[in-house]
Amino acid sequence: MLSATMEKALNAQVNAELYSSYFYLAMSSYCESVSLSGCAGWMRAQAQEELYHGMKIYDYINERGGRAIMAAIDQPPTDWETVHSVFDDVLAHEIKVTSLINDLMNLAQDERDHATSSFLRWFIDEQVEEEASVGAVVDKLKMIGKDGNGLFVLDRELEQRVFTPPVKE
Numbered sequence: 001m002l003s004a005t006m007e008k009a010l011n012a013q014v015n016a017e018l019y020s021s022y023f024y025l026a027m028s029s030y031c032e033s034v035s036l037s038g039c040a041g042w043m044r045a046q047a048q049e050e051l052y053h054g055m056k057i058y059d060y061i062n063e064r065g066g067r068a069i070m071a072a073i074d075q076p077p078t079d080w081e082t083v084h085s086v087f088d089d090v091l092a093h094e095i096k097v098t099s100l101i102n103d104l105m106n107l108a109q110d111e112r113d114h115a116t117s118s119f120l121r122w123f124i125d126e127q128v129e130e131e132a133s134v135g136a137v138v139d140k141l142k143m144i145g146k147d148g149n150g151l152f153v154l155d156r157e158l159e160q161r162v163f164t165p166p167v168k169e
């Protein structure tokens with residue numbers, strides 16, 4: 001059984017993951033509007049992944065005798081100056097999510113809630129991968145600068161990404 005504090009904190013994370021999904025969907029739409037369909041597809045896959053994260057926590061809350069609550073989702077930004085600023089925002093957002101997951105892990109450990117600590121380990125590892133993958137795109141965008149050809153090639157590369165839900169552990 002989850003403590004009331006842990007249940008509330010996990011519910012806040014469900015909301016944060018669903019917001020992330022909404023945020024990346026807004027970015028996908030922006031990328032589409034500037035004809036970067038590969039970047040748009042990458043963002044759409046990212047949005048699907050965030051929905052998966054939110055549902056993973058939703059299922060866990062219910063499995064542990066709590067109740068997942070669907071709170072209001074904030075309105076994400078709708079416009080960016082460049083695709084580079086979009087990816088900078090993704091990296092900054094993922095760094096923020098990592099700190100939220102770390103705070104959850106600290107709470108689980110303080111409460112000696114070993115089941116939740118074990119559950120959160122997947123998210124700790126996932127954040128390492130998330131920051132690394134978007135960090136690599138930001139690095140490439142820095143190299144590309146204002147080179148349209150470089151951006152064209154990167155857009156083609158990002159088009160390859162598809163979201164495949166991990167096999168349930």
Ligand code: FEO
Nearest residue numbers: 017050053097130
């Ligand atoms: Fe669910 Fe991108 O962290």
